[in-house]
Amino acid sequence: MAQQSALDLDGKPVDPLKAAKGKIAVLVFLRRDCPVSSRYAPTIQALARKFSDTATFWLVDPDKNDSPSDIRAYLDQYQYHLPALRDPAHALAKSAHVQITPEAAVFNRAGQLVYDGRIDDWFIEVGRSRPAPTTHELEDAIRAAAAGQPVARSEVRGVGCYLSDLE
Amino acid sequence: MKLRRIHVATLSALTALSLCGAPLARTQNSPSPTPQVTFNRDIAPVIFHSCSMCHRPGEAAPFSLLTYSDVKRHARQIADVTRARTMPPWLPEPQPLKFADELRLTATEISLIQRWVDDGAVEGAASDLPPAPKFVEGWQLGQPDLILKAAKPLTLPPQGTDTYWNFIFPVPIQETKWVKAVEIRPGDKRYVHHANILVDRYGASRKREAVPGTGFGGMEIRIESQVFDPDSHLLFWKPGTVPVPEPEGMALRLDKGTDLILNTHLQPSGKTEIIQPSIGLYFTSQPATKLPMLLQLENDAKLDIPAGEKDFVVTDDFTLPIDVDLMAIYPHAHYLGKDIQAFATLPDGTKKTLIHIPNWNLNWQAVYRYAEPVRLPRGTTVSLRYTYDNSEDNPLNPNHPPERVVGGNRSSDEMCHLWLQVLPVNFDSTKGDPRMMLQEALARHNVQKNPADFEAHYNLAAMLQARDQLDAAIAEYEAAVKLRPNDATANNALGAALVAAGHPDQAIPYLRAASNNHPDYFDAHYNLGIALATQNDFSAALPEFRLALRLQPHDAGVEANLGAVLAQIGQYAEAKSHFERALQIDPNQELAKENLEALQRQMTSH
Numbered sequence: 001m002a003q004q005s006a007l008d009l010d011g012k013p014v015d016p017l018k019a020a021k022g023k024i025a026v027l028v029f030l031r032r033d034c035p036v037s038s039r040y041a042p043t044i045q046a047l048a049r050k051f052s053d054t055a056t057f058w059l060v061d062p063d064k065n066d067s068p069s070d071i072r073a074y075l076d077q078y079q080y081h082l083p084a085l086r087d088p089a090h091a092l093a094k095s096a097h098v099q100i101t102p103e104a105a106v107f108n109r110a111g112q113l114v115y116d117g118r119i120d121d122w123f124i125e126v127g128r129s130r131p132a133p134t135t136h137e138l139e140d141a142i143r144a145a146a147a148g149q150p151v152a153r154s155e156v157r158g159v160g161c162y163l164s165d166l167e
Numbered sequence: 168m169k170l171r172r173i174h175v176a177t178l179s180a181l182t183a184l185s186l187c188g189a190p191l192a193r194t195q196n197s198p199s200p201t202p203q204v205t206f207n208r209d210i211a212p213v214i215f216h217s218c219s220m221c222h223r224p225g226e227a228a229p230f231s232l233l234t235y236s237d238v239k240r241h242a243r244q245i246a247d248v249t250r251a252r253t254m255p256p257w258l259p260e261p262q263p264l265k266f267a268d269e270l271r272l273t274a275t276e277i278s279l280i281q282r283w284v285d286d287g288a289v290e291g292a293a294s295d296l297p298p299a300p301k302f303v304e305g306w307q308l309g310q311p312d313l314i315l316k317a318a319k320p321l322t323l324p325p326q327g328t329d330t331y332w333n334f335i336f337p338v339p340i341q342e343t344k345w346v347k348a349v350e351i352r353p354g355d356k357r358y359v360h361h362a363n364i365l366v367d368r369y370g371a372s373r374k375r376e377a378v379p380g381t382g383f384g385g386m387e388i389r390i391e392s393q394v395f396d397p398d399s400h401l402l403f404w405k406p407g408t409v410p411v412p413e414p415e416g417m418a419l420r421l422d423k424g425t426d427l428i429l430n431t432h433l434q435p436s437g438k439t440e441i442i443q444p445s446i447g448l449y450f451t452s453q454p455a456t457k458l459p460m461l462l463q464l465e466n467d468a469k470l471d472i473p474a475g476e477k478d479f480v481v482t483d484d485f486t487l488p489i490d491v492d493l494m495a496i497y498p499h500a501h502y503l504g505k506d507i508q509a510f511a512t513l514p515d516g517t518k519k520t521l522i523h524i525p526n527w528n529l530n531w532q533a534v535y536r537y538a539e540p541v542r543l544p545r546g547t548t549v550s551l552r553y554t555y556d557n558s559e560d561n562p563l564n565p566n567h568p569p570e571r572v573v574g575g576n577r578s579s580d581e582m583c584h585l586w587l588q589v590l591p592v593n594f595d596s597t598k599g600d601p602r603m604m605l606q607e608a609l610a611r612h613n614v615q616k617n618p619a620d621f622e623a624h625y626n627l628a629a630m631l632q633a634r635d636q637l638d639a640a641i642a643e644y645e646a647a648v649k650l651r652p653n654d655a656t657a658n659n660a661l662g663a664a665l666v667a668a669g670h671p672d673q674a675i676p677y678l679r680a681a682s683n684n685h686p687d688y689f690d691a692h693y694n695l696g697i698a699l700a701t702q703n704d705f706s707a708a709l710p711e712f713r714l715a716l717r718l719q720p721h722d723a724g725v726e727a728n729l730g731a732v733l734a735q736i737g738q739y740a741e742a743k744s745h746f747e748r749a750l751q752i753d754p755n756q757e758l759a760k761e762n763l764e765a766l767q768r769q770m771t772s773h
Contacts, residue, residue: 033240035229035357041437042326078438079325124562126248127256128528131328131502131565162243 006060006085006092009068014085016058016092017111024055024145025107026138028119029087029098029163031063032074036123036160037102041078043119044102047139048082054146055106057082062101062163064088093163103158104138108145115141115151123159204283205291206235213276214238215300217255220407223302227356227406233299235290246284249277256406256531258524265538270407307409308348311447313338315427318380320443323358323433330433331386331578334444335372338425345418347451348411351404353431354442360432360530362444364402366419367426387576388430396420397602399459401495401588403534412449414494416456417590421448434530459494459590460602462609464509464551467574468617470581472503472557474569479503479555481583483616486548488608489601491589492540496522498551499584501529502563503572506554509585514546521549521587529563540590551585606630614643621650625657628664637668648677655685663694671698682711689718696728705735723753731762739766 005013017025028044030037048057059082061071071084087093096105097116106115120133141151204210214232222232231237238245248254249272257270283289315336323330353359365388375383400419413419429444466483473479498507504527511519522535543549557569565579566572572581591601607630613623628643644661651657658681665674675698681691696711712729719725730745743766749759 033230035436038229038437039326039435125251125253126244127253127530128563130562130567132567134567160244161241165240165242165244 006087009071009084009086011068016056016085017107020056020107022109024051024109024142025111026051026055026057026142027060027092027096027098027105027107028057029060029062029093029096029101029103029105031101031161031166032061032066032070033063034101034161036126036158038078039129040102040119040122041080043122045080045082047119047142050139051142051146055142059084060087060092061085062087062090062093063166090163090167097155099163100158101160101163103160106138106141106145106151108148114145115155117156118158121156125159203286203289203291204279205289205295206238206283207291207293208295209279209291210238210283211235212297213272213280215297217270217272217276219300220302220409221255225356227359229357239288239290242284242288246281249280252277258526258528258531258533259535260523260525262520262523264519264521264541267536267538306447307350308412308447308449311350312450313340313448314445315448316445317354317382317429317443319378319382320354320441321382321433323435323440323442325438326435329360329578330384330435332382332384332431332433332442333372333375333388334382334429334431335367335376335380336427336429336446338421338427338448340421340423340425342423344421344448345451345454346421346448347413347418347453348449349402349419350410350447350449351402351408351429352445352447353404353429354444355440356406358433358436358440358442359444360405360434361532362404362429362431364446365428365430366398366400366421367428368422368424370424370426372426372428385430385576386432386578387582388428389576397460397606399461399588401461401497401534401586403497405531405533414457416453417459418451418453418455420455432530457590458600458602459588460605462549462587462589462605464549464585464587466551466583466616467581468619470555470572470574470583472555472572472581474566474571475558477556477558477560478505479557480552481555482550482552483583483585484548484550485609485612487543487545488604489591490542490544490593491605492592493521493537493543493587493589494540495534495536495588497532497534497586497588498522498524498527498553499532499582499586500527500553500555501578501581502565503555503557503561503581504529504553505556505561508552510550510552511541511543512548512550514544542592543589549587551583553583555581603630603633607634614646618646619650621647621654621657624650625660628660632664632667637664640664641668652680653684655681655688655691658684659688659691659694662698663690666694666698666701671701674698675702682714687718689715689722692718693725693728696732700728700732700735705732708732709736721752723749723756723759726752727756727759727762730759734762734766739770742766743770 008014016027059080061084075084096113098105102119103117104119105113108114117137119138121135122133123129137156144151218232222228222230224231230241255270315338317334321332349364351362351364353362427446429446431444433442464483464485466481469481496509498509500507507524507527509521511521557564557572559569574581594601606626610623610627610630613620614627624643624647628640628647631643632640641664644657644664647657648661658677662674662678662681678691678695678698682688682695685691692711692715696708696715699708699711709732712725712732715725716729726745726749730742730749733742733745746759746763749756
């Protein structure tokens, strides 16, 4: 039975845009079996901390086979201190236009999608990454949204694993 | 006589894979000229052959590819990475000289995967599914004769740049052993990109550990090895490596006191990882009868790459002085390396590509073994030609924006190395060890290529000295000392050669420099003692032999020489005790025997 809305780890439906309560909402889509997603854990955690005053971060797991306890164990291993959602029917992913893990979506305070795509340009392709990223699309998008400005570069796709492979 | 060089050594390689195109059979109940591609019939054979050995629990890959549902969960990703030839990881272009373990999908296989995904990644008929691949669990060659485990694990932080760490494995053997195979278990294979074993016969690496047993950092390490017993094996691990025994007669010698150094390249995973490698050794009673050698072509001195330079070419060409069989090849560059080529030009002008990697990636560097040894006759020129990209277009450029990069050991420096494992063939064994001809030719080549190459001068000197070309050897040692005036090894060798040539007076300053720069250097004190004693300066020789004896308390030669010096200055009682001690250690110590007899005659005549 596909669940149409996203669920928190206690099984309750959650609308992260409403829950953001006037803050910017950032959804980061991850797969536990996607090594690129995992390598981003410290980056994502650091971004959430950096923008804690202006943005609410959510981790979103689009894998319908993952149980809440699988996800809790993963958050613990990777030392995440962020709320996580399950998106088994990819309802959130579709509204965020996300196709790959890891990718992020940024919704402004009005709840409009202003950015979806890669976090930065660290990975060039699967198995090939720069020593450090040279562009920071997600961070730029959050800053622009916070300032009420248009996002300069939207929809730069990520490198990693396809959500469509989970359907 | 020691020389410093990098030793990278391997017995291992990937499983031999025969990559056959999956059948394009026409389905019976469909009139379509392009039948639907199914997992069970078309895709499973490719995955089982070429992916599953790494994509299974406990192996290097991040997820398993063993069943339809495993593969379905990554179908589009697999289509992408196979089309881009990122996976399976195999860098060399196809060439006439075949490698033993080629891991390249055919164009047919790649297009089948694309079609399968485009058609909806269907499973197909259960009856079409081939048997699941079988893998050996645990140690791949059975229980090793000796298992070494890193004394202390390394804690790999969740993020940061790649880590290069060296684990030291003392080998607890009491006598020389011959190793026919080595299995490297690098710890958690998912986070180790590659690992190399280096043989340290002198315990030099232990001095680099801040805390014993913890190992030490560093991407490229240099370990002294015997110029007359050069390193000869490439002991290498990369994901998917299955160890293979060395060819008959090519066992690796391990002596008591030898350390194995595992040089690892580790990549952060996003969480803290604990890495504790182990090594399994398989012994044979058969000592080595065939002695291969690692020939290193390089041209680091030419690496001075301006910022922004897109096509910086470095070459090296070495002409073989003897016939060899080329067994394996190992190219190495860092993050600016772009196009890596090696070729051989035979005496008749035929050119053979030895390897060509058009899109170098340090993360997938490997030792490549040839399916059959490649005969390279005397007079063949082996060449490397590496192209480097230090522009902003190279996404792996360690500097952003680009900066000038020179040769060096750090990962942000660059390298231009090519190792060839060669086995001398068709040689006349009465004319000495053919490896020495190779060493001498290589050293001569390196001296010409780079007159500032200290090791080349030193090695050439050692080879000349071995052929009793003392004057020529002295000239080369002098060149080495001029390049590194504080190098204890070179000063000692020059001093020893001067003593041997009958110039102890000229030798003394060099031997003093050697012992001053390295106060625990046995050879330097011993040789200085000899030089001083030859000059009849017995009182100066005495403390040198005493020091030497303290450094090596069981050396019959020092005991005998110390006795001789004491006798010269009239300290007969102590002299006698040292002659006796020398004969206890070695009853055939001639100097001690003669001197003791002379001393006894003298004492009875008084």
